[in-house]
Amino acid sequence: MEHIVIIGNGISGTTLARHIRKLSDKKITIISAESDYFFSRTALMYVYMGHMKFEHTQPYENWFWKKNNIDLVNGFVDKVETDAKKLLLKGGTSISYDKLIIATGSKPNKIGWPGQGLKGVQGLYSKQDLEMLEKNAPNNKVCNRAVIVGGGLIGIEMAEMLRSREIPVTFLVREKSFWNGVLPAGESAMINEHILEHHIDLQLNTNLEKIISDENGRAKAVVTDKGETIECNVVGLTAGVTPNIDFLKDSDIELGKGVKVNRFLETNVKDIFAIGDCAEQHENIGHRRPIEAVWYTGRMMGEALAQTICGQKRAYNPGHWFNSAKFLDIEYQTYGWVFSEQSKKNTEQHFHWRHPQEKVCITVAFDNDSHKFLGINTFGIRMRHEIFDQWLTENKDMDHVMTFLKDANFDPEFYTLYEDEIVAKYNADFNKNISPKKKSWKRIFSIA
């Protein structure tokens, strides 16, 4: 029986294993040194915040793996011997494979700051990182202040986590406005306000110069490029992630920043594949970057590769881009492409609406000439994935989106709806005369 070995038990590796099991009875082994059982990495923050226990982040009960005949190995892969089709694990054991899938994910970036190796300096990615944070910052007596460096999604999550234990947080963001490389200006500005509302000391336009050590080799302060020294006990480095592939450096597998793969997720070595955060496409797919460290793309690669491994060769062909996140109390969803001012083309135009009091806003991107709908960002409004997916596929224009916007709302019942105000602003901004249609189950369910 063919032996499929997967390194990494994150969402990509686990999805792959589950789908292979659905489609075949191949022998499957998953190797991980991080945790015995699959857990949802994105939920680690809720463990620290006390919303959930670690076991709640595990989507399957422990008996699931044995019942589905998926072998789990707790181990760290030191070396891949591609000729012998063998893995060497730390401690000396070896495992041979017929097909190998690398799904080892990412590790936090360390950019080379002086003092980044000190105690109390850490990223937040793995289960071990969370355990370390628990030791470094159990409460505001042990940790009087934390400084977080890097203005992205992990940074703001880490700030929220520390604030839940009333630890003072200074948040150093290199950009002029939070995440403005990704978000359009209005949205980024709203998140800036919300960060301050949560009593997080947000310092924009500020870089880390160095981290200062105390006599025991622990971080005791940081110095910024503005010459300010901030005393702190914990420094969170959250300036992005890189593929976790150091163990492949001496192998025959072609590496770039990540493991180089083609559209079939094959590496240059036969029978070896890579999926998830650590896979790097030779060429961008549409507007997507060659490496996408996103939960959903990891899952999708797992789904696609399972088909290939089980005999129906299928390219990884992601559909319309979507993503979501939560900034403290504000939920964010995006469908299609909305680029920030920094990266958008001249032909991309934005329609922005923001609620006068609440932290609610949307931005819709469209083509300047054809008025073709390109994408939407929503903050504080939930939208129905299927509807936008369909509209993008059918190349609908802005007028259509505005007319049927009510169909797309996914907020809980009785929530205040803003479509009328949104469309009114759209009419005013673009000199239109659109009246939004009432929500129709018939239309919604012809899609969903």
Next chain:
Amino acid sequence: MGNFDRSMSLAGEPPKALNTSQKLAVVTGMTGMGILILQLFNLNLGNSALWLSISILAIFAGIIWFSQAAYAHKQKGIKNDGVWFKSISSRGVLAWMAGIALTGFYIVLYFYPEYLGLVKDGDNMGLIALFDPLSKALSGNPASQWFVYGTLYTVAILAFGAKFLWKYRHNKYEQLRTVSVMFFQTAFAFFIPEIMARLNGDLPYYDLKNMWPLNYYNFERYRINGFIDSGSVGMTMLFFGIISIFVISPFLTYKYGKRWYCSWVCGCGGLAETAGDSFRHLSDKSKFAWKVERWVVHSVVVFVTLMTTAVIYSYLGNDTSKYWLTKTMFISGVAIILTAVFAWVMIYKREELEKDAKYGAIGYFTIIAVLLGMHFFSGNGSIFIFKAETLRTTYSFLIGSIFSGVIGTGFYPIFGNRVWCRFGCPMAAILGFQQRLFSKFRITTNGGQCISCGNCSTYCEMGIDVRAYAQKGANIVRSSCVGCGICSAVCPRGVLKLENGPEKGRINSKDILLGNDVDLMDLVNNK
């Protein structure tokens, strides 16, 4: 770092101390409780009306002050910070103490009301005497242990309801639903029955929002006689009791799912959602618990059906000239209804049942058929193996008191807040059956947006593994879902939504989640 404790969770033990306002609020609330406890020792404080008012006001003030201190200075949004670190909400020492105290209270309340000061044929003493002025003001009668319990129950729902409203002030669904249970408890369960008793002394106490089989006693002889003797008001109530089972509840459940009752009207649900909200994450989500739940709750339904049939049967006669409803007519009617339901499910809804549910249904149906058949072969009074009265007292003891009260509420801090609703309530089971088989209600999952984080499953008070469905992109049409909407509220990615939509396509499942551009038909055909 000394307080790094792996037993509680991966993340040890962060600050869990109360702030000063919260401490003062606890003192205030406990003072109110203290007055009640002092009364237990028959300490006569004098002016009952005054001390009762002080006590209830102090409890109210304490809880509301506590909520204000907990949530007012925070941004609106989900704030479950530290839930698993607090002793009371993580099965710690405080939780066990609270559980034992509550259970003890229920045991005394149900079985030893004399310790609360209930005096037969005389003036009440102690705790119950404290409530006499209020009871007399409402119904004209002295208080009973049930009046004391009803008052405290209503206070709990109102005060913790206010806490709930504060905590979920960003969520209109949660707010409306909570205002609704607060209203139904105060008006329908508390004031209206008391006032009706004052207006018409012979009318049985009737909480109109309770329906059979939750109020399994509704068709007992003394109640039926009470209804009939009270003329048109009584007859209307009796009629209402019957159509609420056969017409009102199936209709509303078809339109909105069982939540219209369990999360908007029911008093048990009301207490679970308000006072029990701090314990919702304690429910067991394992597959084993789900299996136990299915067997137990459906057995309770069978038992209550048998019991009610037996009770009504026991007081009907055989003589067609005296009674329009005779034993034979009644028993045949029950048999016809049960057969019709069974046949309908097995013919039209077969695919929607799990295999063990089918075996269970067939098994139970056979038992009922056999027992009904015995009617025609045996003498009067004991159509079933047991006497009707034995069945009734057994049910009333095991289910009515031990399960719904002592375990259902007493064990909130250990097993979560919906133990009774989930494992014991026959009403919830019947509504759930309707919800599963014919209803517009479902929880929709949003395309491919789930990150399997587990907040939904953790906070599901009914122990449904919501995430298991969400990460498959499958709608959730479980019969146990009470539609509290918390899964949707705690979801950080906006994946879940409670919906009453078209019945077609309500139960779906996807091979590949939205996001991957695959031709699904191609995929399915190639299998």
